[in-house]
Amino acid sequence: MNKNILINYLNEYLNITWFKDSSKNWLQVDNSKQEIKKIWYAVDANTYIFEKAKQENIDLILTHHWIFWWFEQTLTGVAYERTKLLLNNDIGLYSAHLPLDAHAEVWNNIWLAKAFIRVFWLREEEYELEKFWDYHGYSIWYWIKFKNKLHVSNLVIPYAEQMQLLKKFYNFWNLTSFNSVCFVSGSALNSMHEAKLKWYDVLVTWEGVHHEMTLAKEIKQSVLIWGHYETEKIGPKLLAYHLKKKFDIEIEFLDEKY
Numbered sequence: 001m002n003k004n005i006l007i008n009y010l011n012e013y014l015n016i017t018w019f020k021d022s023s024k025n026w027l028q029v030d031n032s033k034q035e036i037k038k039i040w041y042a043v044d045a046n047t048y049i050f051e052k053a054k055q056e057n058i059d060l061i062l063t064h065h066w067i068f069w070w071f072e073q074t075l076t077g078v079a080y081e082r083t084k085l086l087l088n089n090d091i092g093l094y095s096a097h098l099p100l101d102a103h104a105e106v107w108n109n110i111w112l113a114k115a116f117i118r119v120f121w122l123r124e125e126e127y128e129l130e131k132f133w134d135y136h137g138y139s140i141w142y143w144i145k146f147k148n149k150l151h152v153s154n155l156v157i158p159y160a161e162q163m164q165l166l167k168k169f170y171n172f173w174n175l176t177s178f179n180s181v182c183f184v185s186g187s188a189l190n191s192m193h194e195a196k197l198k199w200y201d202v203l204v205t206w207e208g209v210h211h212e213m214t215l216a217k218e219i220k221q222s223v224l225i226w227g228h229y230e231t232e233k234i235g236p237k238l239l240a241y242h243l244k245k246k247f248d249i250e251i252e253f254l255d256e257k258y
Contacts, residue, residue, distance in 0.1 A: 066095030
C-alpha cells in the first residue's frame with residue numbers, strides 16, 4: 001500500500017482538519033518507506049509498544065493517544081526516547097484523538113451506546129438515541145433514554161462484564177432503577193452539570209478526577225466509571241478492521257496496557 005495514498009485517505013476519512021484538539025492529529029513521525037505492508041494499531045504511543053513493533057518489522061503504527069500533545073514543545077525526555085526508537089527503526093506513527101472519538105463509523109462513544117442497546121435487546125421504538133453536549137463545536141457524546149426502567153444492578157451486570165469494562169458505580173442519586181444514560185468519553189466529569197440539568201440518571205465516563213467526583217456526590221449525579229483504556233480500545237479496533245477491508249492490508253490491534 002502506498003504510504004501517501006494511505007495517509008491522505010486517513011486524513012480525509014477521519015476529517016482530521018475539522019477539530020480543535022489538545023493533541024496533534026495526523027502523521028506525527030514519518031519514515032523512509034513508500035510502501036506500507038504491515039500496520040499495528042494501539043491505544044497509546046509508548047516505548048514498549050514501539051519495541052514490539054521493532055521486533056515484528058512493523059511499517060506504521062496507528063494510535064489514539066500519541067507522543068505530541070499541546071504541552072510538548074521540545075523533543076526531550078520521554079518524547080525524545082519514543083521518537084528516537086521510531087526513527088532508528090524506520091517506523092511511522094499516525095495518531096487520531098478527537099477525530100476518532102467523533103467519527104460516525106469507528107468512534108468509541110456511539111459503539112458503546114449501541115452495545116448497551118443490543119445487550120438489553122431494546123427495540124427501536126423502546127429508546128431514543130441523541131447527541132449530548134458540545135466540545136469545541138462538535139457533539140461527540142451520546143445519551144440514551146428508554147421507556148422501561150432497568151434495575152440499577154444492570155449497569156454492572158451483565159453489560160459491563162460482557163464488554164470487559166471496569167465497573168465502578170457511584171450511586172450518588174440513590175437510584176434503584178434508571179431509564180436514561182449519557183456516555184462521555186475520556187475524563188469528562190466537567191459535563192456533569194449538563195447531565196444533571198437534563199435529568200440523566202447516570203453519567204457514564206471513562207475515568208474520574210477526585211475533585212470532580214466530590215462535586216458529583218455533592219450535586220447527587222450518579223456516575224459509572226468504565227475505564228479509559230478499556231473503552232478506547234473500541235475505536236482503534238474498528239478503524240483497523242475498516243482499513244483491512246478497504247485496502248486488504250495486514251493490520252493487527254496490539255492490546256497492550258501497562
